[in-house]
Amino acid sequence: MRRFLMVVLSLALASPAHAWGPEGHRITGAIADANLSGLARAQVHLLLGSEDLAQAATWPDEMKSDPDPFWQKQASPWHYVTVKGDDYVASDAPPEGDAMTALARFTATLRDPSAPIEQRRMALRFIVHIIGDLHQPLHAGAGTDRGGNTVQVTWFGKPTNLHSVWDSALIEQQGLSYSEYAGWLARAITPAQVVAWNQRDPHVWIRESVALRKTIYPTDPALSWSYAYQHRPEIEDRLKRAGVRIAAYLNAVFDTAP
Template sequence: MRKIFLIALMLASTSPAYAWGPVGHRITGAIADDNLSGVARANVRLLLGNEDLAEAATWPDDMKSSPDPFWQKTASPWHYVTVRGDDYKASDAPPEGDAMTALTHFTRMLRNPETSVEDKRLALRFIVHIIGDLHQPLHDGAGTDRGGNTVEVTWFGKPTNLHSVWDSKLIEQRSLSYSEYAHWLSRSITPQEVIAWDQRDPTVWIHESISLRKTIYPSDPALSWDYAYQHRAQVDDRLKRAGIRIASYLNWVFENPAPAGPSRQ
């Protein structure tokens, strides 16, 4: 029995990092959908057709199973940042890139009027996903524990790691569908919060996540109701902010396209 437990714990600790699970990403996408401007909504519809932002939000994670080298190697570092201090600096980006460099790259692609529709669709899906990623505190790590993946804990008695708890287990513990959860959160967002969170600077999002990340490491690895109660409001806050900021960012992108021509880069 102990051998089975250790194997399961090892597998959980070495699983790949996904910032928010599918439910979390869909929640941020659904909130964003409700806050798009008319111009942004029309552009999203032109690119994605009937696919909404809730569906688009999970696509970069869905594609991680593709054997294509782009997904297995090139895009792998684009879901997180590693920050040694309290604020992200350009020097924090490794040669292979990170979520910040990817966000910059895809923003340029999406704003460029000469980018193909297919590439714009790719860029849009990544932007929605990356903004959600940067609001998950363990995807703004210090480079010491793989974003909490090597922090072994139990969740209601079952072996896992801290990253998985924040990706999905705290959200799934509410037993709500993504649409129910998004509706609940959207109803609680005040006009004052929409104005205050209308912040398109990713370094602000990262700073917030780092500040939160420092408070979420448990002293007792046996996590259950107490831990869920202590951090539920924080999870909800990060999901709400991510949704509002996805919308704000896309509103800006689509209302401020880059000029055509050689100088656009």
């Protein structure tokens, strides 16, 4: 039994983590929903029906369980970028592309009224997800530790890795549902912040994530209250910015679509 548990634990630590857990992505989608323009809201409804952006935000991660080679190989790198310096360089992307190349391609599809509705629906879901991904600092990794996946830490005594702490542990520690957390964060966003964060250039998002990423590696791998106290305001700031920017991006896409 001891050996079995160790194998399970090692597999869990070795497996790649998602960018934001489901709760984090749903929070960004819910904040985005509240900031859509009337036109963008109508276009989203035409594509998704009763599905809102909080639901759409998790779909690309849920599809990672599909055994089809498209999801297991082709789409796998579309959730992150590698940034070896301070800014994104396209030549660092793998042959399959990355979050930046995928965002550009899906944006073109979403803007194309002649594209099949299933392709436009996939594009919308991926755009919502990718923008959230690019605001998670470890999804703009330096290419040395798989975005913190190989950085072993403990979270209140339980073995995990740094990526998982930022994906979900810091968020789930609050004990809130995604809708409760999104409501808390949305009410704290000021009109001035909405204006200041209205940045639709992904290079801006990535530079912010890289700057934050450089400050979150702990000197002591035993993480608990002190680490949470220091970094929760930062993770909440990234969630709020991501939500506002998803909406700003979609507003711009649909306002300029043919």
